[in-house]
Amino acid sequence: MCICALTKTSFQTNVNMNFYFLAQITVQLVATLVLGGIKDMCVNYMCMYRLYDDKGRLNTDPISGLHCKSVHLCFFEYQQSDNSVRLPFGLAFNITSFQRFRVDLKLVPKMKLVASVQIPFLKFQSIASRYGSHRTFIKTLLDFARNNNFDGLSLKFLNLYDTVDVDRVSLASLLTNFRKWIATDATNRSLPRLTLSHILTAQQNMLKESASINFFHRFMDYTILAAMDMALSVDYPTHNAPLTGSTNNVVSSLRHWLSNNDTRRKLFLGIPLYGILYNLTDSQLNSDVGATIISARKVCYFRQNTNVTFSFDTKEQVPFMNHSQFWLGYENRLSLELKVSLMIQSKLAGVAVFYVNDDDVSGYFCKEGVFPFMRYVYMACLNMNYYATG
Numbered sequence: 433m434c435i436c437a438l439t440k441t442s443f444q445t446n447v448n449m450n451f452y453f454l455a456q457i458t459v460q461l462v463a464t465l466v467l468g469g470i471k472d473m474c475v476n477y478m479c480m481y482r483l484y485d486d487k488g489r490l491n492t493d494p495i496s497g498l499h500c501k502s503v504h505l506c507f508f509e510y511q512q513s514d515n516s517v518r519l520p521f522g523l524a525f526n527i528t529s530f531q532r533f534r535v536d537l538k539l540v541p542k543m544k545l546v547a548s549v550q551i552p553f554l555k556f557q558s559i560a561s562r563y564g565s566h567r568t569f570i571k572t573l574l575d576f577a578r579n580n581n582f583d584g585l586s587l588k589f590l591n592l593y594d595t596v597d598v599d600r601v602s603l604a605s606l607l608t609n610f611r612k613w614i615a616t617d618a619t620n621r622s623l624p625r626l627t628l629s630h631i632l633t634a635q636q637n638m639l640k641e642s643a644s645i646n647f648f649h650r651f652m653d654y655t656i657l658a659a660m661d662m663a664l665s666v667d668y669p670t671h672n673a674p675l676t677g678s679t680n681n682v683v684s685s686l687r688h689w690l691s692n693n694d695t696r697r698k699l700f701l702g703i704p705l706y707g708i709l710y711n712l713t714d715s716q717l718n719s720d721v722g723a724t725i726i727s728a729r730k731v732c733y734f735r736q737n738t739n740v741t742f743s744f745d746t747k748e749q750v751p752f753m754n755h756s757q758f759w760l761g762y763e764n765r766l767s768l769e770l771k772v773s774l775m776i777q778s779k780l781a782g783v784a785v786f787y788v789n790d791d792d793v794s795g796y797f798c799k800e801g802v803f804p805f806m807r808y809v810y811m812a813c814l815n816m817n818y819y820a821t822g
């Protein structure tokens with residue numbers, strides 16, 4: 433097992449200056465340690481991988497040298513028309529070319545490969561309401577996972593929160609059958625059981641449907657809360673994943689989730705490795721026209737501009753930079769550490785980074801080594817562990 437060299441002091445300095453609820457953290461961490469949960473938090477490091485870019489090209493970025501417990505390949509799509517699982521844009525998926533994901537087995541002996549599948553929620557609901565179709569649906573997903581040597585399935589329901597009247601009884605029946613089939617499938621094949629998880633988005637509208645959220649959680653091995661993308665539909669420069677401050681933020685999303693105590697130990701906090709760039713040329717008030725997702729490595733490129741102004745939004749606990757008509761909200765080492773700290777303070781299961789390939793995979797852009805941002809997340813987690821015990 434590889435545990436890297438630790439630099440405890442740098443983290444503490446940052447934290448003392450900037451993190452308002454860290455005062456409480458030591459006591460809570462010790463409490464968690466006694467329960468035996470804390471070590472798992474750092475080991476429970478989920479890595480989300482963008483399978484394709486926004487132009488519909490397949491990504492082939494490496495992921496070696498990381499501490500991922502699981503790599504989630506995002507996002508396959510469940511096709512309504514012919515009950516199949518595919519990639520969008522007509523992309524061909526060939527698991528053989530992804531076998532190198534398993535090369536790092538020496539570093540992370542139990543690294544799992546998970547297929548993340550998007551499912552239109554209305555379709556899911558209609559399948560659930562017809563018992564005859566449960567079998568076909570579940571079999572399609574299980575066969576897809578097994579044929580491609582995945583260790584688990586992670587479902588992402590699209591438009592979940594648009595649905596007001598959820599038929600809970602039939603959904604419960606479908607998910608109960610899903611779990612049963614997963615168990616039988618493992619027995620039939622004499623293989624470890626596939627994991628079943630789901631990914632939730634933390635956007636504003638999720639706050640309406642807490643009952644549904646807790647409902648799904650009962651059937652899942654774990655849940656990943658994608659605490660980001662909070663800015664994409666607004667008309668003024670807004671942070672992607674503000675920790676606090678704005679109406680819609682990571683702390684409030686999490687608080688919402690933790691209203692049910694059972695969810696805590698199965699919940700992973702999703703942390704973005706990308707920001708949002710606004711082009712404010714036309715008008716400050718009509719700027720979403722020019723909003724673009726910018727990966728962490730491109731942020732490094734952007735910051736080399738000589739006239740850029742760096743700021744840290746103390747209200748929302750995230751950095752931004754601007755020059756001329758451009759405004760870029762992003763994540764840096766400090767904002768990532770603050771999010772990890774929130775995860776630990778909330779006694780969650782761990783973190784999930786969105787996405788591995790938004791990091792500086794080659795080390796070329798940021799000149800901070802390969803995968804610097806993932807390293808910051810991982811180190812923050814380890815350091816806070818030491819901070820608590822030391």
Ligand SMILES: *[C@@H]1O[C@H](CO)[C@@H](O)[C@H](O)[C@H]1NC(C)=O
Binds near residue numbers: 526528529
């Ligand atoms: C999958 O990819 C591997 C390696 O890139 C290649 O050798 C193999 O022919 C491909 N298989 C299919 C079915 O395309």
Ligand SMILES: *[C@@H]1O[C@H](CO)[C@@H](O)[C@H](O)[C@H]1NC(C)=O
Binds near residue numbers: 613614616617620
């Ligand atoms: C397990 O095997 C039995 C007997 O072959 C079969 O009827 C059943 O459908 C299989 N179940 C799964 C989930 O593969």
Ligand SMILES: *[C@@H]1O[C@H](CO)[C@@H](O)[C@H](O)[C@H]1NC(C)=O
Binds near residue numbers: 692
């Ligand atoms: C959740 O846990 C807290 C602290 O342990 C406890 O005070 C609270 O009553 C619990 N809430 C529920 C709904 O069980």
Ligand SMILES: *[C@@H]1O[C@H](CO)[C@@H](O)[C@H](O)[C@H]1NC(C)=O
Binds near residue numbers: 711712713714722
């Ligand atoms: C910013 O917006 C202006 C006006 O719409 C456009 O001319 C310019 O190309 C944009 N710049 C970038 C980098 O997108």
Ligand SMILES: *[C@@H]1O[C@H](CO)[C@@H](O)[C@H](O)[C@H]1NC(C)=O
Binds near residue numbers: 738
């Ligand atoms: C930086 O600002 C100065 C003064 O406004 C300007 O002359 C220069 O062209 C700018 N440089 C860049 C790279 O935008």
Ligand SMILES: *[C@@H]1O[C@H](CO)[C@@H](O)[C@H](O)[C@H]1NC(C)=O
Binds near residue numbers: 755
């Ligand atoms: C950058 O943002 C700061 C804070 O909002 C603002 O005061 C400053 O004028 C902006 N700089 C430029 C070049 O737009």
